Amino acid sequence: xxxxxxxxxxxxxxxxxxxxxxxxxxxxxxxxxxxxxxxxxxxxxxxxxxxxxxxxxxxxxxxxxxxxxxxxxxxxxxxxxxxxxxxxxxxxxxxxxxxxxxxxxxxxxxxxxxxxxxxxxxxxxxxxxxxxxxxxxxxxxxxxxxxxxxxxxxxxxxxxxxxxxxxxxxxxxxxxxxxxxxxxxxxxxxxxxxxxxxxxxxxxxxxxxxxxxxxxxxxxxxxxxxxxxxxxxxxxxxxxxxxxxxxxxxxxxxxxxxxxxxxxxxxxxxxxxxxxxxxxxxxxxxxxxxxxxxxxxxxxxxxxxxxxxxxxxxxxxxxxxxxxxxxxxxxxxxxxxxxxxxxxxxxxxxxxxxxxxxxxxxxxxxxxxxxxxxxxxxxxxxxxxxxxxxxxxxxxxxxxxxxxxxxxxxxxxxxxxxxxxxxxxxxxxxxxxxxxxxxxxxxxxxxxxxxxxxxxxxxxxxxxxxxxxxxxxxxxxxxxxxxxxxxxxxxxxxxxxxxxxxxxxxxxxxxxxxxxxxxxxxxxxxxxxxxxxxxxxxxxxxxxxxxxxxxxxxxxxxxxxxxxxxxxxxxxxxxxxxxxxxxxxxxxxxxxxxxxxxxxxxxxxxxxxxxxxxxxxxxxxxxxxxxxxxxxxxxxxxxxxxxxxxxxxxxxxxxxxxxxxxxxxxxxxxxxxxxxxxxxxxxxxxxxxxxxxxxxxxxxxxxxxxxxxxxxxxx
Amino acid sequence: xxxxxxxxxxxxxxxxxxxxxxxxxxxxxxxxxxxxxxxxxxxxxxxxxxxxxxxxxxxxxxxxxxxxxxxxxxxxxxxxxxxxxxxxxxxxxxxxxxxxxxxxxxxxxxxxxxxxxxxxxxxxxxxxxxxxxxxxxxxxxxxxxxxxxxxxxxxxxxxxxxxxxxx
Numbered sequence: 001x002x003x004x005x006x007x008x009x010x011x012x013x014x015x016x017x018x019x020x021x022x023x024x025x026x027x028x029x030x031x032x033x034x035x036x037x038x039x040x041x042x043x044x045x046x047x048x049x050x051x052x053x054x055x056x057x058x059x060x061x062x063x064x065x066x067x068x069x070x071x072x073x074x075x076x077x078x079x080x081x082x083x084x085x086x087x088x089x090x091x092x093x094x095x096x097x098x099x100x101x102x103x104x105x106x107x108x109x110x111x112x113x114x115x116x117x118x119x120x121x122x123x124x125x126x127x128x129x130x131x132x133x134x135x136x137x138x139x140x141x142x143x144x145x146x147x148x149x150x151x152x153x154x155x156x157x158x159x160x161x162x163x164x165x166x167x168x169x170x171x172x173x174x175x176x177x178x179x180x181x182x183x184x185x186x187x188x189x190x191x192x193x194x195x196x197x198x199x200x201x202x203x204x205x206x207x208x209x210x211x212x213x214x215x216x217x218x219x220x221x222x223x224x225x226x227x228x229x230x231x232x233x234x235x236x237x238x239x240x241x242x243x244x245x246x247x248x249x250x251x252x253x254x255x256x257x258x259x260x261x262x263x264x265x266x267x268x269x270x271x272x273x274x275x276x277x278x279x280x281x282x283x284x285x286x287x288x289x290x291x292x293x294x295x296x297x298x299x300x301x302x303x304x305x306x307x308x309x310x311x312x313x314x315x316x317x318x319x320x321x322x323x324x325x326x327x328x329x330x331x332x333x334x335x336x337x338x339x340x341x342x343x344x345x346x347x348x349x350x351x352x353x354x355x356x357x358x359x360x361x362x363x364x365x366x367x368x369x370x371x372x373x374x375x376x377x378x379x380x381x382x383x384x385x386x387x388x389x390x391x392x393x394x395x396x397x398x399x400x401x402x403x404x405x406x407x408x409x410x411x412x413x414x415x416x417x418x419x420x421x422x423x424x425x426x427x428x429x430x431x432x433x434x435x436x437x438x439x440x441x442x443x444x445x446x447x448x449x450x451x452x453x454x455x456x457x458x459x460x461x462x463x464x465x466x467x468x469x470x471x472x473x474x475x476x477x478x479x480x481x482x483x484x485x486x487x488x489x490x491x492x493x494x495x496x497x498x499x500x501x502x503x504x505x506x507x508x509x510x511x512x513x514x515x516x517x518x519x520x521x522x523x524x525x526x527x528x529x530x531x532x533x534x535x536x537x538x539x540x541x542x543x544x545x546x547x548x549x550x551x552x553x554x555x556x557x558x559x560x561x562x563x564x565x566x567x568x569x570x571x572x573x574x575x576x577x578x579x580x581x582x583x584x585x586x587x588x589x590x591x592x593x594x595x596x597x598x599x600x601x602x603x604x605x606x607x608x609x610x611x612x613x614x615x616x617x618x619x620x621x622x623x624x625x626x627x628x629x630x631x632x633x634x635x636x637x638x639x640x641x642x643x644x645x646x647x648x649x650x651x652x653x654x655x656x657x658x659x660x661x662x663x664x665x666x667x668x669x670x671x672x673x674x675x676x677x678x679x680x681x682x683x684x685x686x687x688x689x690x691x692x693x694x695x696x697x698x699x700x701x702x703x704x705x706x707x708x709x710x711x712x713x714x715x
Numbered sequence: 716x717x718x719x720x721x722x723x724x725x726x727x728x729x730x731x732x733x734x735x736x737x738x739x740x741x742x743x744x745x746x747x748x749x750x751x752x753x754x755x756x757x758x759x760x761x762x763x764x765x766x767x768x769x770x771x772x773x774x775x776x777x778x779x780x781x782x783x784x785x786x787x788x789x790x791x792x793x794x795x796x797x798x799x800x801x802x803x804x805x806x807x808x809x810x811x812x813x814x815x816x817x818x819x820x821x822x823x824x825x826x827x828x829x830x831x832x833x834x835x836x837x838x839x840x841x842x843x844x845x846x847x848x849x850x851x852x853x854x855x856x857x858x859x860x861x862x863x864x865x866x867x868x869x870x871x872x873x874x875x876x877x878x879x880x881x882x
Contacts, residue, residue, distance in 0.1 A: 013730070016730050016733055016734055019734060020733075020734070045760060045761060045764035045858075048764065048768065049764065049767075049768065049860055049861060050861070052768065052771065052772075053771070053861045053862060053863055056771070056862075056863045057863035057867075057869070060863055060864070060865055060866075060867050061867065063865075064867055084818070085867045087818065087822075088816060088817070088818050088824070088869055089861075089863055089869050091816075091818065091822075091823070091824045092816040092824050092826075092861060092869045092871060093861050095816075095824045095826075096859045096861050096871050097859070097861075099859070100859075267865070
């Protein structure tokens, strides 16, 4: 009995203890899990809000960025604005949630968007990443707009650490270039695919989400096509049918050279081009055929490509018997020009200096936005590049015009320099310096206009001097000449000085010297001087329209060279020699005197005239064929002349290129509506004779201008 | 024998009391973290976030507050109030303040109140949010919600909720 009673108590105590232990364990567990559960739920709502709005903010930032870039054609401002927007959002989030003990940290990681690939077996795409918040890869058959950012989040007060959030938003469009065919009813057919982040297809697009531009051969510019219909094939695939603005089928090959924009319903834009480059083979005709196999280091052309693919030299189209291909209209900073150095079969193309210039829509006069790069390539724009044929025997070069796909491509560097000192503006192209007095009123009685400094000396140039006036000491040349202020603008590889006005400067001697500015004067004039980088020449265009009949004493100069000043009469660098080419291509030369004298009056002149010495200095004017024809036909009676003389004042050395020779015996009359239009090159060289102008002059003569051998597009 | 029996009964009673005490203490430990009051407060917070999140999901705030050119709509406060009112139970009162965030010259965030009139279903006779009603309500929840509009305006929505009859 005693054993049994003791046993009951032990069993009972054991049960009680077990229950207590069990219950305590449950209590501890429930207490601990309940604590965690409660804190988690508080943080979860904030994290959800943060995550959702992070995605939303990045989506809107990317949409705004693509829209701004598409509208402005420059990336700095949209990128700056995007960072500002992101900063605003980030700081607002930090301010809002830090009150709840949240710690936030944001980073921009480099995220691979696309590995290196060969699209359609021909377009080689490098790896594409998104970094620095956002990247736009446009202007190719596959274009991407993407944005990405990361954040880490801690809430120490709740024991919540290490939450990592990432957002990647993108729109990716692929244009199937080989799918482009013409359908007789619906127009041109094109297939595109659009995906967004994580390869998810974009399924909700309609006609309103697409825009297509094609080059219209009738309006000679890019026009928005009429989108006939868009078929949604599922999986992000769309078939687009489009026609011209006249609702006609777009003829080949222009139906294949197109630009496609897509904007998804989030507002994100991509821009794709069906071709990636235009290639030319260009042939020089000025040197190699006359000097076969010798180096010609100064044979560099500042060629200009315009929107329809035409190439110009001195505003003249280069001859070509085939069809041109249009140059697309990306922001001009995207353009890069490459050329061969050893002929068209050279596989090694190198980048050559280029810039885009903004001229009037007829390409004849520069505008104040001459070097504006924050724009798309359009009508009036010239893509200028410096093409070199320097190597011996090389007479053809391949030129490839490309447009970079990375929208962060910077504009080209400025290589031409401009300085302004007092009344002067100096333009330096690294070989010579062209000095102007851009404002009228600082060059008394004669407008020498340009002064070309080369090495240790310079020559001054006067244009369009007309008539002369008698005074007590003799005769003053000229009576009238063009006036007006010059506009001087510098681009990356070419500078321009131009004026386009009817202001005319007139000098009279009536009880002393008098000067007048007539506006309008008897003629309207446009003068353009272009200074290409690192060439030995500058380019001069001159156009005059006479607004009235004008009778004056007999003298009409086109482009006069004057050297020697009041201060340098004993200088060893003074010009000593003159020379000019005759019509039989022989050279007539001679020396200047140290006192007033005429050295030559010659009607037998042709494509160059020069002043030089044997101390390492020379300059030459290389007139075009149009110049020579014009100067020899302006005044009836064959009064044109090359007049080479030394002036009475300071023994200045002069070469006058005259349409009317200096003649005190009577008057001449220029009829109203007479048009004088010419261009010329002005060349600096090392003197010691005239071999350089005599070798290179054909570069400026229309009959020897470069020609285009072929044009191909990189579809 | 009788005395022994009595001692057994006393032992049993003591053990029972011990077990009862253990239960009581355990129950006391379990209750405080999740009282009905706290559950109600959490539920209000969750409800508020869910409400704002669902409105934000399809750019609802863009459509309610801004017009198609990104300017504030006239009478947007009233529209927002109507929408919120239609989405919450009748025993919950709310007061919403919407702020527009901007960066000042020093790079700090300034929050400017956008609503010129109260957005609340507990207004006093002057059309202002009646704070007394919120004070009398037992349970309150305060929610801050960040929302970025299509026109890249960052707004902060502060929503105060209270459960009527929960005091």
